[in-house]
Structures are given as structure tokens and as C-alpha cells.
Amino acid sequence: MSQGFDFSIAIGGAAGQGIATPGNILARMFVRRGLHLNAYNAYQSIIRGGHIFLTMRVRDREAPSHGDRIDLLLCLNQDTMTRHLRHLGAGGYAVYNADNVTPGEHQDGVHLCGMPVGELTGDAKNKLAQNTAALGVIAHVLGLDFEVLESALTLQFQRKGEAVVSSNVAVARAGYEFSSANFTPLADPLPENPEPLAVWTGNDALAMGGAAAGVKFYCAYPMSPSTGVLHWMAKNARELGIMVRQVEDEIGVANMAVGAAHTGARTMCATSGGGFALMTEAIGSAAMMEIPVCFINVMRAGPSTGVPTKTEQGDLWQALGASQGDFERIVVAPKDAHDAFNCIGEVFNLIDRYQCPAIVLSDLLISEGTFSVPPKEIDMSPPIERGKLIREANGDSGPYNRYLDTEDGISPRAVPGVPGHVHVVATDEHDEEGILISDEFTNPIKRRQMVEKRARKLDDYFSRVPAPEIEGDEDAEVTLVGWGSTAGVIEEAMEQLQADGVKVNRVAVKWILPFHGEAVAEAISGARKTLIIENNHSGQFHRFLRGETGITADGHIRKYDGEPFMPHHIADGVRAHLAGDVPGGVFVPDQEIIV
Amino acid sequence: MTIELREQPLAAPLKAKDFKGKVDPDWCPGCGDFALLRATQMSVAELGLFPHQIVCVSGIGCSSNFPGYFNAYGMHTLHGRALAVATGVKMANQTLTVLATGGDGDGYGIGGNHFTHTARRNVDLTYLVMNNQIYGLTTGQVSPSSSVGMKTKSTPFGNIERPINPITSAIMNGATYVGRGFSGNIKQLVRLIKGAIEHPGFAVIDVFSPCVTFNRDNTYDFFRQRVSPLEDEGHDPSDWKSACERAMEWDERIYTGLFYQDQNVPSLHALEPILEGGAPPVSHVPEAITQEQRDRIVRRMM
Numbered sequence: 001m002s003q004g005f006d007f008s009i010a011i012g013g014a015a016g017q018g019i020a021t022p023g024n025i026l027a028r029m030f031v032r033r034g035l036h037l038n039a040y041n042a043y044q045s046i047i048r049g050g051h052i053f054l055t056m057r058v059r060d061r062e063a064p065s066h067g068d069r070i071d072l073l074l075c076l077n078q079d080t081m082t083r084h085l086r087h088l089g090a091g092g093y094a095v096y097n098a099d100n101v102t103p104g105e106h107q108d109g110v111h112l113c114g115m116p117v118g119e120l121t122g123d124a125k126n127k128l129a130q131n132t133a134a135l136g137v138i139a140h141v142l143g144l145d146f147e148v149l150e151s152a153l154t155l156q157f158q159r160k161g162e163a164v165v166s167s168n169v170a171v172a173r174a175g176y177e178f179s180s181a182n183f184t185p186l187a188d189p190l191p192e193n194p195e196p197l198a199v200w201t202g203n204d205a206l207a208m209g210g211a212a213a214g215v216k217f218y219c220a221y222p223m224s225p226s227t228g229v230l231h232w233m234a235k236n237a238r239e240l241g242i243m244v245r246q247v248e249d250e251i252g253v254a255n256m257a258v259g260a261a262h263t264g265a266r267t268m269c270a271t272s273g274g275g276f277a278l279m280t281e282a283i284g285s286a287a288m289m290e291i292p293v294c295f296i297n298v299m300r301a302g303p304s305t306g307v308p309t310k311t312e313q314g315d316l317w318q319a320l321g322a323s324q325g326d327f328e329r330i331v332v333a334p335k336d337a338h339d340a341f342n343c344i345g346e347v348f349n350l351i352d353r354y355q356c357p358a359i360v361l362s363d364l365l366i367s368e369g370t371f372s373v374p375p376k377e378i379d380m381s382p383p384i385e386r387g388k389l390i391r392e393a394n395g396d397s398g399p400y401n402r403y404l405d406t407e408d409g410i411s412p413r414a415v416p417g418v419p420g421h422v423h424v425v426a427t428d429e430h431d432e433e434g435i436l437i438s439d440e441f442t443n444p445i446k447r448r449q450m451v452e453k454r455a456r457k458l459d460d461y462f463s464r465v466p467a468p469e470i471e472g473d474e475d476a477e478v479t480l481v482g483w484g485s486t487a488g489v490i491e492e493a494m495e496q497l498q499a500d501g502v503k504v505n506r507v508a509v510k511w512i513l514p515f516h517g518e519a520v521a522e523a524i525s526g527a528r529k530t531l532i533i534e535n536n537h538s539g540q541f542h543r544f545l546r547g548e549t550g551i552t553a554d555g556h557i558r559k560y561d562g563e564p565f566m567p568h569h570i571a572d573g574v575r576a577h578l579a580g581d582v583p584g585g586v587f588v589p590d591q592e593i594i595v
Numbered sequence: 596m597t598i599e600l601r602e603q604p605l606a607a608p609l610k611a612k613d614f615k616g617k618v619d620p621d622w623c624p625g626c627g628d629f630a631l632l633r634a635t636q637m638s639v640a641e642l643g644l645f646p647h648q649i650v651c652v653s654g655i656g657c658s659s660n661f662p663g664y665f666n667a668y669g670m671h672t673l674h675g676r677a678l679a680v681a682t683g684v685k686m687a688n689q690t691l692t693v694l695a696t697g698g699d700g701d702g703y704g705i706g707g708n709h710f711t712h713t714a715r716r717n718v719d720l721t722y723l724v725m726n727n728q729i730y731g732l733t734t735g736q737v738s739p740s741s742s743v744g745m746k747t748k749s750t751p752f753g754n755i756e757r758p759i760n761p762i763t764s765a766i767m768n769g770a771t772y773v774g775r776g777f778s779g780n781i782k783q784l785v786r787l788i789k790g791a792i793e794h795p796g797f798a799v800i801d802v803f804s805p806c807v808t809f810n811r812d813n814t815y816d817f818f819r820q821r822v823s824p825l826e827d828e829g830h831d832p833s834d835w836k837s838a839c840e841r842a843m844e845w846d847e848r849i850y851t852g853l854f855y856q857d858q859n860v861p862s863l864h865a866l867e868p869i870l871e872g873g874a875p876p877v878s879h880v881p882e883a884i885t886q887e888q889r890d891r892i893v894r895r896m897m
Contacts, residue, residue, distance in 0.1 A: 028897075031897065032897065196897060197897075198893055198896035198897045199896055199897075200896055204896075208892065211884060211892075212884060212889075213882070214881075214882020214883060214884075216687070216877035216878070216880060216882070217683070217686070217687050217877055219683075236892065237868075237869060238868055238869060239888060239891070240884055240888060241869050241874075241877065241880060242869070242877075243686060243687065243867065243869055243870075243877050245686065247679070247712075248708055248709065248711070248712040249708060251676065251679070251708075252676075252679040252708070252709055252712070255672065255673065255676040255679035255680045255683070255709075256679045256680065256682050256683035256686075257683060258672070258680055258683065259652070259670070259672075259679070259680035259681060259682065259683025259684040259685075259687070260683035260684065260686065260687035260877075260878075261683075261687075262670060262680075262683070262684060263683075263684055263687040263688040263691070263876070263878035264687075264688075264878040264879065265687040265688075265876075265877045265878040266882060267683075267687075281673055282673060282676070285672060285673050285676075289670070289672075373896075375893050375896070375897065378889070378893050380884055380888075380889035380892070380893075381883060381884075381886070381889070384882045384883060386882075391878070391879060415688075415878065416647070416650045416668035416684065416688065416691055417647060417648065417668070417688060417690065417691055417878075418647060419645070419647045420647070421647070422646045422647050422666065422667060422668055423668065423669070424616075424651075424662045424663055424668070424669030424670070424671060425669070425670050425671070426662075426663070426669075426670075426671035427655075427671060427672055427673055428671060433617060435617055435618055435663065436618075436660070436663055436671070
């Protein structure tokens with residue numbers, strides 16, 4: 001279809017069979033060659049057993065999604081072979097341990113690469129040997145010199161000692177040599193780009209964005225798929241001087257974060273929908289006390305416990321409506337891991353300026369995906385703007401009003417410890433001094449004054465946050481609107497449609513609240529047909545867009561089976577809509593890869 | 596960046612009245628909470644503290660209005676969450692003296708989970724619980740510390756649940772300073788509070804603070820007839836078993852005073868690796884990371 005190198009390797013097996021290790025080794029090999037990577041791991045909430053299926057797409061240019069195809073399937077068990085052999089087309093490779101896996105029906109032209117692992121390794125009992133032998137086969141098929149794999153294995157296993165390194169290298173070499181003697185490598189071998197890339201997950205990127213923005217207090221309760229942020233923070237805490245705390249529950253997390261942020265430390269916490277539900281009352285308290293805290297919700301399929309290891313864009317309304325009352329908040333849904341990294345720094349400058357909470361909506365697809373990133377583009381020195389923060393004694397001896405009703409609504413914010421600025425912050429409504437008006441005299445004039453003061457703070461928000469723009473063909477037949485993590489897959493769907501001669505453009509929304517309603521309405525005002533694409537059942541973004549702009553889309557493409565969109569799902573949906581072949585107006589693609 | 600949080604005003608040491616807040620308490624006349632407020636103001640004055648060095652964090656309830664009546668930095672937070680917020684404050688700026696105040700419903704009911712874990716972590720906080728054994732602000736319902744048989748608006752036929760024992764709970768959960776006071780004995784309260792603030796760990800003082808409006812059972816008279824200071828008993832506060840035995844007594848005699856203290860357990864911030872060696876509080880360190888730190892992180896990703 002498209003020019004250049006574009007190859008997808010899938011590794012399937014049961015939890016506990018060690019899929020992560022060959023996945024990591026391959027990822028490192030690819031990014032060191034400057035190749036781009038987009039990997040999605042389909043898994044279940046199980047430590048041993050089940051079916052884990054890692055799809056790793058490697059490309060000589062950016063890989064905005066995990067793609068549509070499987071080109072090489074590594075079966076670590078029979079179940080993987082049985083489920084997925086049919087997904088391989090002509091020229092595809094199935095790599096498996098011939099000692100215990102048997103291929104079945106397959107399409108013509110598939111290379112069946114069975115390895116006699118017991119014979120190759122002389123150790124039929126070593127269950128991990130097949131993984132390493134397979135790496136040898138894959139390296140050969142991709143046209144790599146064995147030395148490339150050898151150095152990757154050395155790097156991976158050097159912490160475990162020389163013996164582990166040499167035994168792995170020997171097994172891999174046996175696989176490589178067997179493959180050389182028996183299997184046909186790719187006609188176009190794995191290319192190499194001049195600049196090596198780095199690799200991260202979306203959760204790494206969120207955590208690094210926090211570290212770069214100067215987060216000095218991070219707390220969390222473990223919850224999939226957000227836990228990777230906690231792991232990154234904990235691992236790097238000492239080196240970066242970040243205090244990291246694991247708390248008893250997400251209620252404690254959110255409230256502890258509010259306390260820490262009140263002292264002047266930039267503070268962040270991450271969770272998923274269920275934990276976010278527990279945090280919501282504290283989010284309102286941050287708004288009422290005017291304390292900036294960054295809350296990350298890594299969305300997974302709900303409701304309730306839902307499908308803990310599957311993705312969904314189902315928490316938009318939860319974020320919009322988190323906490324009782326009517327208050328200002330920032331809600332942002334980054335488009336990919338790199339955007340997630342950058343957006344944390346942007347968010348902190350905004351919430352320090354506006355002294356309000358922010359909610360970052362990531363999802364499993366971004367957070368647990370593994371992606372390449374050009375190291376030069378990892379800017380860990382973003383501008384840090386703390387707004388009207390007073391952290392040091394400044395000679396002022398008062399009077400000081402924490403909630404001074406200023407022209408822009410933003411009051412100078414002194415933190416505890418500063419002489420001359422003693423005050424009480426309260427979750428009750430209060431006056432400019434911070435004195436409660438809720439108990440004795442609920443003064444309607446002061447109440448109105450404070451509501452308007454808090455609302456006014458965000459008046460210049462739209463001048464600081466870019467509005468989404470329309471991208472793609474002019475005079476398009478169809479305009480695609482998505483939000484958050486679907487940006488990459490929509491981009492690739494557009495490429496497929498354009499290759500078929502369909503004129504298409506799109507709007508990718510990132511900043512959700514406050515919403516650039518006018519700009520978005522303007523951007524899509526000329527659209528001939530507007531389709532909204534989202535990873536949920538009820539069209540949460542569509543209802544939001546309609547509420548903010550009055551725009552009703554012409555059709556929808558939605559997926560809510562737990563698995564993310566693949567580009568062809570969207571391209572098929574667009575074609576069906578253009579053909580007028582979508583009864584009810586909502587196209588729901590079938591998930592072909594069942595995991 | 597210099598940290599001058601401990602900058603002292605030129606004024607002479609302050610008096611209790613200097614810790615009077617911007618507004619007067621709206622508690623019912625005769626409420627036990629007045630005594631604890633007074634005792635706290637006396638304690639911090641006697642310890643030579645200044646208002647800007649103290650943060651008083653509360654939850655929701657009659658007694659949680661405390662920070663508004665106390666001249667210090669204050670946070671009047673959510674129902675049950677005072678200890679979680681206070682932990683955040685203390686850990687992010689360990690140079691502050693952090694008090695948490697609230698009631699029995701706030702601390703032992705809705706906030707019970709945080710009570711358990713704050714004790715376990717031995718966070719260096721002073722937690723003052725104004726225990727009136729009733730929900731007052733909601734006009735009189737049973738609380739986690741109400742006695743069996745107590746008739747309230749939500750238990751018109753008498754409470755069938757046994758009350759929590761705050762003293763044994765605190766000791767068992769790991770609190771390292773556990774005392775009980777009574778609003779009828781300000782002198783003892785001052786001793787307990789000063790000891791709690793000076794104690795380097797989680798200090799809990801459960802204070803019998805009678806609700807004169809909604810609790811007709813546990814009145815000043817009820818306590819006056821029963822309270823017995825541990826100081827008079829030769830009780831050894833390092834003996835947790837004896838402390839628990841005395842804390843279990845209720846009907847005839849109710850002990851007050853310092854039940855338990857262990858000064859050998861380091862507080863959470865003393866154990867926190869990034870605060871080793873007298874490091875400045877994370878609230879006041881420069882935000883930016885260095886180019887070397889950035890390069891090390893990125894190298895590990897390649």
C-alpha cells in the first residue's frame with residue numbers, strides 16, 4: 001500500500017510465558033536502528049495464563065497507530081497459532097516451536113517457520129528457550145546480522161551475569177543458523193535510519209512530563225492502566241528529588257495531593273476511572289480552595305470494574321462533571337504519548353496561573369502503548385510559570401486577603417510558612433479574607449462575588465491554549481472529528497482513504513474544557529459530511545460537541561469492544577457512511593483479532 | 596533559593612490571645628470545643644510558636660470550624676479528609692508545625708481509613724479529636740463513638756452498635772503518642788497538646804468535648820464523676836499493654852492523660868529518602884531538572 005518499510009510483528013502466548021522480554025529486545029533493536037515503533041499489548045487481568053498478544057509495528061517513518069496487519073506471528077503456544085494464523089497473508093511468517101505447536105489452516109504463501117527447539121538447544125525443559133531461539137529466527141528473517149541481536153541480548157541480560165548472557169546468545173545463534181538454513185528472509189531487509197530513537201510508554205511520558213514540569217510531589221494508589229506512572233515516579237524519585245507516596249485509597253491520594261500542592265509543590269496524581277470517581281470530591285475542594293493540582297485519569301473500559309485491561313474513551317462526562325457544584329476546571333485529552341508528555345508542562349503553567357484543578361484524560365491505548373520518540377524532541381526544560389505564587393517572606397506584613405477580588409479574578413497565593421500572610425483556606429464558601437460565609441450569614445452578595453471571581457480567572461484561557469485546526473484536504477467530501485488518543489489512527493485512516501481517492505480532512509480535539517466552541521464550529525462549518533469517531537458506545541464527545549456548539553454530526557464511527565481502533569476500521573466506516581450504508585448512523589467495526 | 600520559613604517577627608513571644616482567629620466561634624454556649632481551642636492557643640504560645648509556622652487542617656463538622664477561630668495558617672477541608680490533607684502538607688513542607696482538628700464522626704467514621712494509615716505511617720502530626728459521641732452539626736445522630744443504647748434521631752430505639760475505642764485503635768494502628776483529655780481540665784489538655792506538638796511522630800489526643808445540645812448522656816457531669824488522671828496512677832506511658840488495659844475501662848472510671856508514647860519510632864518524613872541529610876522541603880526546591888538528569892533519563896530509553 002504505502003511506500004517504504006512497514007512491518008508488524010505479533011507475539012502471542014499465555015501470561016507468564018515471557019512475552020515482555022523478546023518484545024523489549026526487539027523494540028530496543030528497532031529504535032537503535034532509528035526505526036519508528038508503535039506497539040499495543042492486548043492482555044487480561046491475569047498473572048498466569050490467558051492470552052497475551054503484543055502487536056509491534058516497525059516503520060521507517062512515524063507510526064501513528066499499531067496498524068492493520070500482522071506480518072510475522074510468533075506463537076509461544078498453540079492457542080496463539082489457532083487464534084491468529086488466519087490473520088497472516090501471503091508473504092507472512094509464522095514462527096513457532098515445532099516441538100509443541102502445530103500450524104493449522106493458513107492462507108497461501110505464508111512461511112511456516114517451525115523451530116525444533118529441543119534439538120536446537122539440547123534442553124527441552126527450558127520453557128524460555130523457545131523465546132530466545134525465536135529471536136534468532138526473527139533476526140534472520142528481518143535480514144539482520146547476528147551481531148545486532150547478540151549485542152541486544154547482552155544488554156538485556158548483562159545484569160543477570162555472564163552465564164545468562166552466553167546461554168541466551170548460544171540459543172539465539174542456534175535459531176538464527178537454523179533459520180538461515182531453512183527459511184527465506186524478507187526480500188527487503190530491515191532498513192536503518194541515521195539517528196537512533198528512544199522508546200517509552202505513554203505512562204513513562206506522563207510521568208516524565210511531570211518531572212520536567214517540576215512535579216515534586218506525586219501520590220497514587222495502584223490501578224491499571226495508570227500504575228506505570230507510579231512506577232516511573234518511584235524509580236526516579238531519588239535522583240530527581242520527587243516525593244512519591246503510595247496512599248491507602250484514591251480519596252487519600254487526592255486529598256494528600258491537595259495538601260501538598262497547598263504548600264507550593266507542583267503536585268500530580270494518576271489513576272483510572274474507578275479511582276478517579278473516589279477523587280472527585282477533592283477535585284472540587286481544589287477548585288474551591290483555589291489550589292492547583294493535576295489529576296490524570298487513564299481511562300479503561302467501564303462502568304465499574306469494567307474491563308481493567310482494555311481501552312475506552314468512556315470517562316469524558318465523568319471528567320466534565322467530576323465533583324458537585326459549578327466550577328472551573330481544565331480538561332485535556334492528549335493525542336499520543338509525546339503529546340501527553342508535552343501537555344503536562346502546559347497544564348501546570350495553566351493551573352498555576354488560574355489556581356484551579358486540571359484533569360488529564362489519557363487512556364490505556366496511550367498509557368500502556370510502547371512508542372519510539374526522537375531523543376532530541378524530549379524537551380525536559382519547558383517554561384515553568386508559577387503565576388501569583390508567594391513562597392518567600394516579602395516584607396509584607398498584611399493585611400493579606402487570600403481571595404482578593406482582583407480584576408482578573410486571580411489572587412496572590414501565599415503558602416503556609418510565609419510571615420505576614422496567615423490565612424485559612426476553606427471548602428466552604430468564603431469571602432476575600434477566607435472567612436466562611438456558609439455558616440452564620442450566607443451573604444448572597446459575597447457568594448455571587450466569589451463565584452464570579454473564580455469564573456473570571458479563566459477569561460484569557462483561549463488566548464493561551466491553541467484551538468484545533470482543520471487538517472487535510474480542502475473541499476473534502478468528509479470531515480472526521482475525533483478527540484484524544486484516536487488522532488493517530490484517524491490520521492492513518494485518512495491516508496488509506498486518500499490513497500483510494502477520497503478527499504478527507506479532520507479536526508483532532510485535545511483541549512476539552514474550556515472548549516474552543518467557536519473555533520471548532522468555524523473549522524467544520526464548511527464540512528459536507530461530518531463524522532465523529534470515538535472509542536465509546538454512547539457518543540460522549542458528540543453530545544458534548546452538540547452542547548457546546550449546537551452542531552449535530554452526520555454520522556458516527558464508534559468502537560466499544562475494549563480493543564482500540566485499527567486504521568481500516570475507520571476507513572471502512574467512512575466508506576460505508578459515504579455509500580449511505582450505515583443504518584442508524586452509527587458504524588461499529590468488527591474486531592477481527594480476538595484476544 | 597533561601598528558605599526563610601522560620602523567620603521570626605521581632606515581636607516578643609506571643610500570648611494565647613494572639614492566636615485568636617479572625618472570627619469568634621459559632622459553637623453553642625457551653626460547647627466543650629471552646630476549652631480545646633483555648634488550650635491549643637495556650638499551648639502554641641507557651642511553645643514559642645508563631646502563627647505563620649503552624650498549619651491547622653480540619654475536616655467538616657462543628658469542631659472542624661476550629662481553624663477559622665485560630666490565628667494560624669489553616670485548611671478547612673472535606674469531611675473526613677483532614678489527616679490525608681495534613682499528611683500532604685507535612686510531607687511537602689516538613690518545617691511546618693501541622694495540627695489536624697476535627698470530631699469523632701469526621702475522624703473515626705468517614706475518615707477512619709486515613710486514621711488507620713496515618714497512625715501506621717507515624718506522620719509527624721498532632722491530631723486533636725473533639726469527641727462528643729454524637730453528630731452535632733447534622734442535629735444529633737449516632738456517631739462511631741456513641742455508647743450502646745444511646746437514643747438519637749437515627750437510633751430512636753437505642754444504639755445497637757458498640758463504639759470504637761480511639762485509644763486502643765490508635766495504639767494498635769501505630770500512633771506513637773496517644774492521650775485523652777477532657778474539656779473540663781484545661782491544664783491537663785495544655786500538657787497533652789504541648790507534649791503532642793513536641794513529639795516527633797503521630798500524636799492523637801482524644802478529647803471528651805461534651806455536646807450540650809444533642810448529647811444528654813455524656814455530659815460534663817457524666818465525665819466529672821468518672822475521669823481519673825493517669826498522672827495520679829503512676830502509669831508508665833511506654834507500657835502499651837497497661838495503656839490498653841486502662842483505655843478499656845469505661846463504666847466506673849475513665850482515665851485521661853498520656854496513655855502511650857514511643858519516641859523511638861522515626862516519623863515518616865525522617866525516613867523519607869529524598870529528605871535525607873536535612874534536605875529542604877519539596878515545596879521550596881527549584882522545579883527544573885538539570886540537563887544531566889534529563890540526559891541520564893533519555894539514555895536509559897535508548
